[in-house]
Amino acid sequence: MAKPLPLTMRWDLPEWAHGLVDPEQRFPTVEERMAVAVELSRRNMEEETGDPFGAAVFDLSTSLPLAVGVNVVVPSATVAAHGEVVALCLAGVAVGNYDLEVAVGGPVELVTSCAPCMMCQGATVGSGVSSLVIAARENDTHSLGLGGSRRPPEWVVRLQQQGIDVTEDVLRAEAVDVLREYAARGGRK
Numbered sequence: 414m415a416k417p418l419p420l421t422m423r424w425d426l427p428e429w430a431h432g433l434v435d436p437e438q439r440f441p442t443v444e445e446r447m448a449v450a451v452e453l454s455r456r457n458m459e460e461e462t463g464d465p466f467g468a469a470v471f472d473l474s475t476s477l478p479l480a481v482g483v484n485v486v487v488p489s490a491t492v493a494a495h496g497e498v499v500a501l502c503l504a505g506v507a508v509g510n511y512d513l514e515v516a517v518g519g520p521v522e523l524v525t526s527c528a529p530c531m532m533c534q535g536a537t538v539g540s541g542v543s544s545l546v547i548a549a550r551e552n553d554t555h556s557l558g559l560g561g562s563r564r565p566p567e568w569v570v571r572l573q574q575q576g577i578d579v580t581e582d583v584l585r586a587e588a589v590d591v592l593r594e595y596a597a598r599g600g601r602k
Protein backbone atom coordinates (compact mmCIF):
# COMPACT_ATOMS: atom_id res chain seq x y z
CA MET A 414 0.00 0.00 0.00
CA ALA A 415 1.29 3.43 -0.88
CA LYS A 416 2.37 5.74 1.91
CA PRO A 417 -0.43 8.27 2.61
CA LEU A 418 0.17 11.86 1.66
CA PRO A 419 1.30 14.01 4.59
CA LEU A 420 -1.43 16.01 6.34
CA THR A 421 0.60 17.95 8.86
CA MET A 422 4.09 19.28 9.48
CA ARG A 423 6.02 20.88 12.29
CA TRP A 424 9.01 23.07 12.87
CA ASP A 425 10.99 22.61 16.05
CA LEU A 426 13.72 24.96 17.12
CA PRO A 427 16.86 23.10 18.20
CA GLU A 428 17.22 22.08 21.86
CA TRP A 429 19.89 24.70 22.50
CA ALA A 430 17.40 27.47 21.57
CA HIS A 431 15.00 26.51 24.37
CA GLY A 432 15.22 29.20 27.02
CA LEU A 433 17.95 31.10 25.18
CA VAL A 434 15.92 34.34 25.26
CA ASP A 435 14.10 35.44 28.41
CA PRO A 436 10.56 36.51 27.40
CA GLU A 437 10.63 39.15 30.16
CA GLN A 438 13.94 40.73 29.14
CA ARG A 439 13.67 44.09 27.39
CA PHE A 440 15.83 44.92 24.38
CA PRO A 441 15.54 48.71 24.06
CA THR A 442 18.19 49.31 21.38
CA VAL A 443 18.30 47.97 17.84
CA GLU A 444 21.82 46.67 18.45
CA GLU A 445 20.61 44.63 21.45
CA ARG A 446 17.76 43.21 19.37
CA MET A 447 20.05 42.37 16.47
CA ALA A 448 22.54 40.72 18.84
CA VAL A 449 19.83 38.13 19.52
CA ALA A 450 19.50 37.30 15.81
CA VAL A 451 23.26 37.10 15.29
CA GLU A 452 23.68 34.90 18.38
CA LEU A 453 20.99 32.57 17.00
CA SER A 454 22.81 32.41 13.66
CA ARG A 455 26.12 31.65 15.40
CA ARG A 456 24.68 28.90 17.57
CA ASN A 457 22.88 27.33 14.61
CA MET A 458 26.21 27.25 12.78
CA GLU A 459 28.24 25.95 15.75
CA GLU A 460 25.73 23.28 16.71
CA GLU A 461 25.21 22.29 13.06
CA THR A 462 21.43 22.44 13.45
CA GLY A 463 20.74 24.31 10.21
CA ASP A 464 22.04 27.04 7.96
CA PRO A 465 23.68 30.00 9.78
CA PHE A 466 20.73 32.37 9.85
CA GLY A 467 18.80 33.72 12.83
CA ALA A 468 15.91 36.12 13.31
CA ALA A 469 13.76 37.52 16.09
CA VAL A 470 10.52 39.47 16.41
CA PHE A 471 10.05 42.24 18.97
CA ASP A 472 7.11 44.27 20.22
CA LEU A 473 8.59 47.76 19.95
CA SER A 474 6.11 49.28 22.43
CA THR A 475 7.54 47.14 25.22
CA SER A 476 10.94 46.13 23.72
CA LEU A 477 9.99 42.54 24.64
CA PRO A 478 10.66 39.56 22.34
CA LEU A 479 7.67 37.80 20.77
CA ALA A 480 9.56 34.92 19.12
CA VAL A 481 12.89 33.80 17.73
CA GLY A 482 13.71 31.67 14.71
CA VAL A 483 16.61 29.92 13.05
CA ASN A 484 16.91 28.23 9.68
CA VAL A 485 15.73 24.63 10.04
CA VAL A 486 15.36 23.84 6.33
CA VAL A 487 17.59 20.75 6.38
CA PRO A 488 16.52 19.16 9.70
CA SER A 489 12.81 19.71 8.98
CA ALA A 490 13.07 18.90 5.25
CA THR A 491 10.87 21.93 4.55
CA VAL A 492 12.05 24.53 2.09
CA ALA A 493 10.18 27.41 3.74
CA ALA A 494 11.85 27.07 7.15
CA HIS A 495 14.07 30.13 6.87
CA GLY A 496 14.87 31.93 10.12
CA GLU A 497 12.67 34.92 9.31
CA VAL A 498 9.63 32.83 8.35
CA VAL A 499 10.05 30.62 11.42
CA ALA A 500 10.29 33.68 13.71
CA LEU A 501 7.29 35.42 12.10
CA CYS A 502 5.16 32.25 12.26
CA LEU A 503 6.08 31.57 15.88
CA ALA A 504 5.31 35.20 16.72
CA GLY A 505 1.88 34.66 15.17
CA VAL A 506 1.42 31.62 17.39
CA ALA A 507 2.53 33.71 20.40
CA VAL A 508 -0.06 36.46 19.81
CA GLY A 509 -2.77 34.34 18.20
CA ASN A 510 -2.84 36.25 14.91
CA TYR A 511 -0.72 36.14 11.76
CA ASP A 512 -1.06 39.94 11.59
CA LEU A 513 1.32 40.85 14.38
CA GLU A 514 0.69 44.59 14.63
CA VAL A 515 -3.07 44.10 14.69
CA ALA A 516 -2.57 41.60 17.48
CA VAL A 517 -0.30 43.71 19.70
CA GLY A 518 -1.78 47.09 18.79
CA GLY A 519 1.57 48.74 18.09
CA PRO A 520 4.78 48.55 16.06
CA VAL A 521 6.52 45.19 15.64
CA GLU A 522 10.05 44.64 14.33
CA LEU A 523 11.72 41.72 12.59
CA VAL A 524 15.50 41.57 12.98
CA THR A 525 17.42 39.15 10.79
CA SER A 526 21.08 38.21 10.63
CA CYS A 527 21.09 38.36 6.82
CA ALA A 528 19.15 40.12 4.06
CA PRO A 529 15.82 38.32 3.58
CA CYS A 530 15.12 36.31 0.43
CA MET A 531 12.01 37.02 -1.65
CA MET A 532 9.96 34.44 0.27
CA CYS A 533 10.88 36.01 3.60
CA GLN A 534 10.17 39.48 2.24
CA GLY A 535 6.68 38.29 1.31
CA ALA A 536 6.15 36.86 4.79
CA THR A 537 7.42 40.11 6.29
CA VAL A 538 4.80 42.11 4.38
CA GLY A 539 2.07 39.58 5.17
CA SER A 540 2.89 39.55 8.88
CA GLY A 541 2.08 43.25 9.22
CA VAL A 542 5.40 44.25 10.77
CA SER A 543 6.45 47.84 10.11
CA SER A 544 10.18 47.54 10.81
CA LEU A 545 12.79 45.25 9.26
CA VAL A 546 16.39 45.34 10.45
CA ILE A 547 19.17 43.51 8.61
CA ALA A 548 22.75 42.65 9.55
CA ALA A 549 24.64 40.96 6.67
CA ARG A 550 23.96 41.95 3.08
CA GLU A 551 23.09 39.65 0.21
CA ASN A 552 26.51 40.25 -1.30
CA ASP A 553 28.19 39.05 1.90
CA THR A 554 26.83 35.53 1.32
CA HIS A 555 27.71 35.58 -2.38
CA SER A 556 31.24 36.85 -1.81
CA LEU A 557 31.80 33.93 0.60
CA GLY A 558 30.56 31.46 -1.99
CA LEU A 559 27.43 30.59 0.03
CA GLY A 560 25.06 31.16 -2.88
CA GLY A 561 21.43 31.87 -2.08
CA SER A 562 18.75 33.35 -4.28
CA ARG A 563 19.24 36.74 -5.90
CA ARG A 564 16.95 39.63 -5.03
CA PRO A 565 15.93 42.24 -7.59
CA PRO A 566 18.08 45.37 -7.14
CA GLU A 567 15.18 47.54 -5.95
CA TRP A 568 13.89 45.21 -3.23
CA VAL A 569 14.56 47.58 -0.31
CA VAL A 570 12.63 50.40 -2.01
CA ARG A 571 9.77 48.00 -2.77
CA LEU A 572 9.47 47.09 0.90
CA GLN A 573 9.62 50.74 1.92
CA GLN A 574 6.83 51.50 -0.56
CA GLN A 575 4.73 48.95 1.32
CA GLY A 576 5.21 50.83 4.56
CA ILE A 577 8.10 48.86 6.00
CA ASP A 578 10.97 50.78 7.53
CA VAL A 579 14.16 48.99 6.42
CA THR A 580 17.46 49.41 8.29
CA GLU A 581 20.59 47.72 6.94
CA ASP A 582 24.09 47.01 8.29
CA VAL A 583 23.23 46.72 12.00
CA LEU A 584 25.98 44.45 13.47
CA ARG A 585 26.88 43.55 9.89
CA ALA A 586 30.51 42.69 10.75
CA GLU A 587 29.41 40.33 13.55
CA ALA A 588 26.95 38.56 11.25
CA VAL A 589 29.54 38.27 8.47
CA ASP A 590 31.95 36.67 10.97
CA VAL A 591 29.43 33.85 11.42
CA LEU A 592 28.99 33.42 7.67
CA ARG A 593 32.77 33.43 7.19
CA GLU A 594 33.23 30.69 9.79
CA TYR A 595 30.40 28.67 8.23
CA ALA A 596 32.06 28.94 4.81
CA ALA A 597 35.41 27.92 6.32
CA ARG A 598 33.76 24.81 7.80
CA GLY A 599 32.63 23.84 4.33
CA GLY A 600 29.06 25.17 4.24
CA ARG A 601 25.90 23.06 4.39
CA LYS A 602 26.47 19.54 5.67
Ligand SMILES: [Zn+2]
Binds near residue numbers: 496529532
Ligand atom coordinates in the same frame (compact mmCIF):
# COMPACT_ATOMS: atom_id res chain seq x y z
ZN1 LIG B 1 14.26 33.53 3.35
